[in-house]
């Protein structure tokens with residue numbers, strides 16, 4: 001188990017020590033609803049979730065030492081609120097935003113040349129949680145090729161291909177940003193699984209209102225989209241990637257956009273799928289989709305690429321159901337409308 005100080009727990013509150021910390025402090029959930037000093041934390045926790053729901057990263061006041069406990073507690077109470085609301089869509093958004101927040105700290109700590117302890121902690125977190133052995137090598141970080149391959153398999157951009165990396169003595173050279181980026185997917189899944197593992201506490205009066213507000217908030221995200229149970233594997237995979245907040249490659253976005261447009265979805269139905277993308281920008285997304293649909297520029301309507309083309313971009317996840325087809329559009333189509 002990692003031995004963390006309060007400032008480190010404030011940065012990485014999803015680590016087991018944070019829960020233990022609450023217990024060690026001797027606080028009960030009831031106290032958060034009755035103690036005037038603790039009650040504002042409920043509001044802060046709500047704000048933390050609300051911010052995450054919009055895809056933004058919650059800003060922590062780590063400079064203020066007196067606020068460190070509040071930072072840890074607001075995370076823990078946010079988890080309580082989420083569990084009581086039962087809203088999975090909010091849990092997903094929250095874990096993604098918290099993962100992005102932790103990513104920033106990990107990257108900064110890893111590259112902190114002035115404080116060896118911070119660097120060591122970041123290295124330990126990456127090793128203990130995600131089994132990646134990172135070592136500092138001058139201004140770079142090196143990791144064994146086998147660790148690299150296990151994680152880089154999720155990336156399809158050229159720069160992540162092993163042939164495009166600097167490798168020496170069986171180690172891949174990365175920047176601190178790339179080292180942390182490599183575990184992005186796992187970090188999000190880790191936080192999500194930690195939240196899922198927490199048992200739902202009993203409701204207390206002080207939490208009824210924020211929980212109700214969260215349920216209302218989650219309705220904002222049930223955007224009606226045409227979701228098919230019979231999308232081809234490549235399309236399902238691309239949607240999964242976006243849902244997990246992965247940065248789908250340009251070719252992946254092109255394939256997904258042209259496929260969905262071809263089966264009759266509108267630009268406004270497709271656009272929400274991209275909301276979790278780390279680089280999401282509503283205007284750019286709408287512009288690009290309208291461009292693919294032929295609603296702008298030369299008016300050319302772009303066609304869904306062939307399976308061969310999809311394969312060449314490493315976006316094909318063929319199953320036996322794909323046998324005999326040459327374009328994802330030929331995959332059997334049964335579409336249903338979900339909210």
Ligand code: SF4
Pocket residue numbers: 232233234235306307308310311315316317318319322325326327328329331
């Ligand atoms: S074979 Fe075609 S439809 Fe199937 S996953 Fe690959 S690209 Fe998609």
